[in-house]
Amino acid sequence: DTEVTQTPKHLVMGMTNKKSLKCEQHMGHRAMYWYKQKAKKPPELMFVYSYEKLSINESVPSRFSPECPNSSLLNLHLHALQPEDSALYLCASSPHRGANYGYTFGSGTRLTVV
Amino acid sequence: AQSVTQPDIHITVSEGASLELRCNYSYGATPYLFWYVQSPGQGLQLLLKYFSGDTLVQGIKGFEAEFKRSQSSFNLRKPSVHWSDAAEYFCAVGALRDDKIIFGKGTRLHILP
Numbered sequence: 001d002t003e004v005t006q007t008p009k010h011l012v013m014g015m016t017n018k019k020s021l022k023c024e025q026h027m028g029h030r031a032m033y034w035y036k037q038k039a040k041k042p043p044e045l046m047f048v049y050s051y052e053k054l055s056i057n058e059s060v061p062s063r064f065s066p067e068c069p070n071s072s073l074l075n076l077h078l079h080a081l082q083p084e085d086s087a088l089y090l091c092a093s094s095p096h097r098g099a100n101y102g103y104t105f106g107s108g109t110r111l112t113v114v
Numbered sequence: 115a116q117s118v119t120q121p122d123i124h125i126t127v128s129e130g131a132s133l134e135l136r137c138n139y140s141y142g143a144t145p146y147l148f149w150y151v152q153s154p155g156q157g158l159q160l161l162l163k164y165f166s167g168d169t170l171v172q173g174i175k176g177f178e179a180e181f182k183r184s185q186s187s188f189n190l191r192k193p194s195v196h197w198s199d200a201a202e203y204f205c206a207v208g209a210l211r212d213d214k215i216i217f218g219k220g221t222r223l224h225i226l227p
Contacts, residue, residue, distance in 0.1 A: 090157055098212070
């Protein structure tokens, strides 16, 4: 299995809702990442998990809350989002922490906040 | 700080023609360089990567890239494009013991039939 699977593929939520994005990989990778990509822009790093521990938070607002319950699973909990948070949220993984490995990306969750 | 510049926002080529997408990077140490491709509404797929050694790197789907340290460039090439190559292409840079991969702004490739 050489894939990163993200669910759901599409999500529409109101500003008072609580929702979660899920990311799963079975490649034995020990580093996982959340990226945010606005339309016609490059992906921007949000969080890095290494061995299930949060190692980087790129000053992301607290309305985004990551969680790594085990080495295969990465969640992004969403609460009280704003319309400007609408974007494609990409999950990625790599064998270990470090940019030298390159990342395997999932297909993303298209989030719309209304 | 490391950065990546893709000077062309859009490139249009005819099917069967050759392709070169430009990428320039800025980094103090030896960088790790990547090219990713993204089809509309999809995630990113790694085409190829350069760490060290041979400066001409072969990737998937018939793509190759050449690392030129003197020009701080890592241009992507393909001898003959197919309609299915129409997509957004991102050049990216990372470094040893650095968690971040920094992406360029991307080049949108259009293919004329």
